[in-house]
Amino acid sequence: MTHTLILGAKSDIAQAIAYQFARHGHSLTLAAREVDLLDPLAKDITIQHQQPVHLREFDGLDFASHGEFYENLPEKPTVVVCVFGYLGDQKQAEGDFAETQRIINSNYTGAVSIINLVAQDLEQRQNGTIIGISSVAGDRGRQSNYIYGSAKAAFSTYLSGLRNRLVKSGVHVITVKPGYVATRMTANMDLPQPITASPQQVATAIYNAYRSKTNILYTLWMWRWILLIIRSIPEGIFKKLNL
Amino acid sequence: MTQQQVIANWGNYPQLSAEVDELGLLPDVQNYLQQQSPLTLRGNGRSYGDASLGKQVFSTLKLNKFLDLNTESGILTCQGGVLLSEILDVILPQGLFLPVTPGTKFITVGGAIASDVHGKNHHKEGSFSRHVLSFDLMLADGTILTCSRQENQELFWLTMGGMGLTGLILSATFLLKKIETAYIRQTCIKARNLAEIMDLFESSTDWTYSVAWIDCLATGEKQGRSLLLLGEHATLEDVSPNQKANPLEIPQKRKLNIPFYFPRFALNGLTVKAFNTLYYNKQWAKESQSLISYDPFFYPLDSIYNWNRIYGKPGFVQYQFVLPKETSKDGLSEILTTISQSGQGSFLAVLKLFGKGEPEAWLSFPMEGYTLALDFKVQPKVFELLEQLDRLVLKYGGRLYLTKDARMKKEALQNYPHLEQFKQSLPPGFTSHLAERLELTINNKQ
Ligand SMILES: Cc1cc2nc3c(=O)[nH]c(=O)nc-3n(C[C@H](O)[C@H](O)[C@H](O)COP(=O)(O)OP(=O)(O)OC[C@H]3O[C@@H](n4cnc5c(N)ncnc54)[C@H](O)[C@@H]3O)c2cc1C
Ligand SMILES: NC(=O)c1ccc[n+]([C@@H]2O[C@H](COP(=O)([O-])OP(=O)(O)OC[C@H]3O[C@@H](n4cnc5c(N)ncnc54)[C@H](OP(=O)(O)O)[C@@H]3O)[C@@H](O)[C@H]2O)c1
Numbered sequence: 001m002t003h004t005l006i007l008g009a010k011s012d013i014a015q016a017i018a019y020q021f022a023r024h025g026h027s028l029t030l031a032a033r034e035v036d037l038l039d040p041l042a043k044d045i046t047i048q049h050q051q052p053v054h055l056r057e058f059d060g061l062d063f064a065s066h067g068e069f070y071e072n073l074p075e076k077p078t079v080v081v082c083v084f085g086y087l088g089d090q091k092q093a094e095g096d097f098a099e100t101q102r103i104i105n106s107n108y109t110g111a112v113s114i115i116n117l118v119a120q121d122l123e124q125r126q127n128g129t130i131i132g133i134s135s136v137a138g139d140r141g142r143q144s145n146y147i148y149g150s151a152k153a154a155f156s157t158y159l160s161g162l163r164n165r166l167v168k169s170g171v172h173v174i175t176v177k178p179g180y181v182a183t184r185m186t187a188n189m190d191l192p193q194p195i196t197a198s199p200q201q202v203a204t205a206i207y208n209a210y211r212s213k214t215n216i217l218y219t220l221w222m223w224r225w226i227l228l229i230i231r232s233i234p235e236g237i238f239k240k241l242n243l
Numbered sequence: 244m245t246q247q248q249v250i251a252n253w254g255n256y257p258q259l260s261a262e263v264d265e266l267g268l269l270p271d272v273q274n275y276l277q278q279q280s281p282l283t284l285r286g287n288g289r290s291y292g293d294a295s296l297g298k299q300v301f302s303t304l305k306l307n308k309f310l311d312l313n314t315e316s317g318i319l320t321c322q323g324g325v326l327l328s329e330i331l332d333v334i335l336p337q338g339l340f341l342p343v344t345p346g347t348k349f350i351t352v353g354g355a356i357a358s359d360v361h362g363k364n365h366h367k368e369g370s371f372s373r374h375v376l377s378f379d380l381m382l383a384d385g386t387i388l389t390c391s392r393q394e395n396q397e398l399f400w401l402t403m404g405g406m407g408l409t410g411l412i413l414s415a416t417f418l419l420k421k422i423e424t425a426y427i428r429q430t431c432i433k434a435r436n437l438a439e440i441m442d443l444f445e446s447s448t449d450w451t452y453s454v455a456w457i458d459c460l461a462t463g464e465k466q467g468r469s470l471l472l473l474g475e476h477a478t479l480e481d482v483s484p485n486q487k488a489n490p491l492e493i494p495q496k497r498k499l500n501i502p503f504y505f506p507r508f509a510l511n512g513l514t515v516k517a518f519n520t521l522y523y524n525k526q527w528a529k530e531s532q533s534l535i536s537y538d539p540f541f542y543p544l545d546s547i548y549n550w551n552r553i554y555g556k557p558g559f560v561q562y563q564f565v566l567p568k569e570t571s572k573d574g575l576s577e578i579l580t581t582i583s584q585s586g587q588g589s590f591l592a593v594l595k596l597f598g599k600g601e602p603e604a605w606l607s608f609p610m611e612g613y614t615l616a617l618d619f620k621v622q623p624k625v626f627e628l629l630e631q632l633d634r635l636v637l638k639y640g641g642r643l644y645l646t647k648d649a650r651m652k653k654e655a656l657q658n659y660p661h662l663e664q665f666k667q668s669l670p671p672g673f674t675s676h677l678a679e680r681l682e683l684t685i686n687n688k689q
Contacts, residue, residue, distance in 0.1 A: 010268070037268050037269060037270065040308035040310060040322065041308060043308065043309060043310050043311065044307075044308035044309045044310070047309040047310075047311075047312050047333060048309060048333055
């Protein structure tokens with residue numbers, strides 16, 4: 001049985017991922033802040049899919065705790081999915097470094113802190129998959145969310161380097177770049193239906209990417225092309241756009 | 244997630260604009276209830292009328308977690324938004340079945356309790372409430388109370404059949420029944436008229452499941468001609484060696500979809516044909532036996548996905564009443580005559596003999612006697628006809644099923660003897676279009 005660790009398991013996308021992997025025979029450790037709230041989810045997965053599910057308290061921002069957290073896991077994972085992230089308030093962050101820092105640490109530093117540990121372990125065991133949820137927002141900086149976007153860009157770059165390092169140890173790294181997803185994070189936004197994915201769609205795509213060892217996954221698929229266009233706009237024009 | 248949308252229940256009538264929110268984590272739900280008042284609770288929208296419609300709606304569909312299943316004792320605990328279909332997927336392979344199930348499996352556990360639903364086994368095993376051991380109820384202020392026959396009894400009974408007006412059923416614990424196979428041993432008997440079908444019902448009370456399809460258009464001698472279906476869970480002895488190898492395997496389902504609203508004329512044509520084929524088929528003796536899987540036995544309509552669209556855009560109303568056993572013969576006869584003369588009712592209706600009701604569940608629908616359910620397409624003349632039927636139902640001492648209703652007036656509730664006590668006892672904070680129409684929440688206006 002493959003054991004999968006999900007970091008930031010309270011997220012809507014993470015919950016869908018948990019079901020998707022359990023349905024395919026993975027046992028799980030779900031890690032999140034206030035993880036007790038996931039007790040019903042854990043029981044449900046156990047009853048519906050006959051998979052053991054462990055719950056562990058985890059705060060991505062508490063870097064110092066990550067070593068102990070990983071050390072004390074009930075079972076060492078072969079698949080690690082790093083889902084937690086924080087959109088934050090761009091406007092507030094522009095004038096408030098504390099908010100900026102929170103965005104950067106939630107989307108980048110925290111992820112690096114825990115994945116560094118995971119990478120050491122998997123590299124040594126010569127086996128495993130690391131899946132990081134980044135974002136299309138990291139593909140080009142826009143005035144509406146460039147602090148979040150730049151943190152995700154850094155995360156994407158980190159994952160790319162990590163993939164390059166770990167390939168020879170038989171460890172695979174997947175960078176997931178979702179476009180719009182209808183979750184708690186975007187609950188108050190008016191998202192365009194045709195290019196907005198459901199958490200379940202993202203989870204299914206991630207599971208398939210895991211099976212087929214995809215390197216970079218865009219969800220929904222058209223986002224790859226949307227971003228291709230956005231990236232190809234010359235900076236001189238791009239800077240004047242209202243995006 | 245907040246969404247302003249137009250919603251309707253199964254009858255597509257009425258259609259109302261509502262703000263609908265769906266949350267799954269307990270503290271979020273708690274916060275939400277504290278902020279929104281009055282609130283309407285909605286499960287899977289399989290009530291027919293306006294029972295779960297309102298301006299501010301909380302959808303329970305994210306409260307969809309199984310919490311505990313003891314296969315030894317057959318006791319299940321799950322959240323209120325879990326569908327009976329999801330429960331069947333989990334319990335059937337374990338040799339367990341629902342204690343009571345309505346004619347569709349696409350309803351939530353919360354909806355089953357709030358309407359105190361009944362099934363084909365009512366005469367023997369009662370309504371859903373009889374099998375519920377306890378539930379957790381969230382009140383408007385976010386407090387969670389465990390309710391059972393021993394603890395918070397008043398709320399326990401108020402909630403059974405309480406139409407979602409007492410609080411949010413977060414989770415419930417109830418008893419399942421053990422079965423050996425996923426098959427039903429079915430007997431089908433033809434009845435020529437009302438007297439005969441009633442005799443048949445009364446001499447078949449030993450059967451666990453019984454229900455009849457009745458032809459509402461037949462008149463005179465033939466009034467009440469019908470097909471009685473009787474069923475028992477098949478034991479291992481009853482099934483073929485092939486079936487015995489995998490007795491609990493869930494048969495593959497294939498769904499027919501009705502992708503668009505159906506023109507009206509197609510409907511009666513279809514059902515008339517189906518019924519007549521069964522009724523007049525020469526190969527069918529007066530009585531015939533068969534072994535069928537549980538799904539077509541309990542949920543014959545679920546295999547056609549959106550069959551409600553068959554009634555077209557204006558929608559339909561379902562009319563279900565029950566008459567005391569003593570007055571059933573005369574009452575059914577007069578009501579069937581009125582319906583067939585009007586030319587408005589659906590061709591087919593469902594007839595069943597109920598056993599004793601739950602006197603402590605004040606708004607629970609079943610009482611000992613005959614219940615009839617049929618559909619009426621929404622059209623101008625229909626409401627007048629239904630009021631005429633209401634008067635007949637009342638005259639014979641009967642009452643209507645709230646979860647099917649979209650149009651009755653509050654006067655039609657008079658044969659719920661504890662109605663006033665129910666209204667006086669309701670805690671504040673919950674409402675619905677139905678509750679307002681029938682002035683059920685009149686005592687807790689805020
Ligand atoms: C094809 C078909 C066949 C049917 N056959 C039968 C039958 O044989 N016998 C029978 O009894 N019924 C039958 N019904 C009716 C159906 O079983 C009930 O209307 C049931 O209550 C629907 O449940 P729901 O989850 O769809 O809830 P909804 O229709 O959304 O709501 C129904 C009521 O339950 C309340 N409610 C829902 N969830 C909760 C909760 N968590 N906490 C508190 N209140 C809640 C709502 O406020 C509302 O008053 C049938 C319906 C259909 C469509
Ligand atoms: N929704 C989109 O359109 C979209 C698009 C692209 C990428 N993404 C990315 O997808 C991922 C999942 O987001 P989502 O859409 O599912 O939204 P979500 O439901 O809001 O999930 C975000 C989760 O991250 C958790 N989290 C934040 N900071 C944390 C920390 N320090 N430690 C532990 N957990 C922390 C949050 O937990 P708490 O509940 O404890 O706060 C929350 O459960 C995120 O990385 C997000 O950036 C989303």
